[in-house]
Amino acid sequence: MTFSPDLDLALAIADLADSIALERFRALDLKVETKPDRSPVTDADQAVERAIKALLAEKAPSDALIGEEYGSAAGTTNRTWIIDPIDGTANYLRGVPVWASLIALAIDGKPTVSVVSAPAMGRRWWAAPEIGAWTRDIDGSTRKLAVSGISDFENASISYNNLQLWDQSGRLPQLLELSRKLWRTRAYGDFWSYMLLAEGALEIVAEHDLKIYDIAALVPIVELAGGQFSDLDGSLNAASSSVLATNGKLHSATTEALRA
Structure with a gap:
C-alpha cells in the first residue's frame, strides 16, 4: 500500500x-x-x-x-x-x-x-x-524528524498543559515531583509541544483534557520520528483524554512517575 x-x-x-x-x-x-x-x-x-x-x-x-x-x-x-x-x-x-x-x-x-x-x-x-x-x-x-536520544531525567525536558488541569486530575503532586528530577520544565502548549518532541528538542509531553481531534494528527508524526505515544494509564484509544508522548527511551519511567 x-x-x-x-x-x-x-x-x-x-x-x-x-x-x-x-x-x-x-x-x-x-x-x-x-x-x-x-x-x-x-x-x-x-x-x-x-x-x-x-x-x-x-x-x-x-x-x-x-x-x-x-x-x-x-x-x-x-x-x-x-x-x-x-x-x-x-x-x-x-x-x-x-x-x-x-x-x-x-x-x-x-x-x-x-x-x-x-x-x-x-x-x-x-x-x-x-x-x-x-x-x-x-x-x-x-x-x-527524529526524537532525541536522551535516556535520563537529569538531561530531559518536559512540556505540559496548564497546572489547573493537573490539579483537577489529582496528578499535580506527581508532576511536581517529576519536575524536580528534570533538567527543564516548560508549557509550550497545544500541538507545538509534540512537534518539538518529534524534532528532538524535548523528551516528554503530558497533557489532560484532550479529545480525539486534539490527538490524532500528532500521533503519526511523533511515532514515525521514533517516539512513543500512549494514554497516561495505558494504551492510546479513541476515548483517551490524558496522554503521554516521549522519545521512547523515557516512556516507562515517565509513566511510572506520573501514575495516579
Missing part, C-alpha cells in the same frame, strides 16, 4: 486551511463564541472546517469524518479523517501565532497519515508510513 495519495490530499487540505485561517488571523471583526464545554470557537474555526468537509466530500466521499466543530459523518470504508480546524483557538483569538490545523487519516481506527500546519509560524509537519516524519522550516527547507 502506498500512502502518498493520502498524504497529498492531507497537504492540500492543510493549504486550504492555511489560506482561510490566515486571512482571519488578527481580524478586528473576528467573531468569538463560547461552546457548551466553555471552550472558545471563532468564525475562522467554523469556516476552515466547512471548507475541509466540502473538499473531502469531493475527493474522498466514502471516507468518514470526525471534526471538532460539526461532529461526525459516517463513511463506507475503514478510513476516517479527523480534523481540528484550529488547534490553539485561545492563542488564535488573542493574536498569538502558536496555532495550527490538525489533519489526520485513521485507518482501521489507527492514526496513520497526518499533517500539522502552523502558517502564522511559517511551519508545517507531516508523516506517513514508508515516508517518515518531516518538517518544513520557516526558510522553506525540509528535513526528516
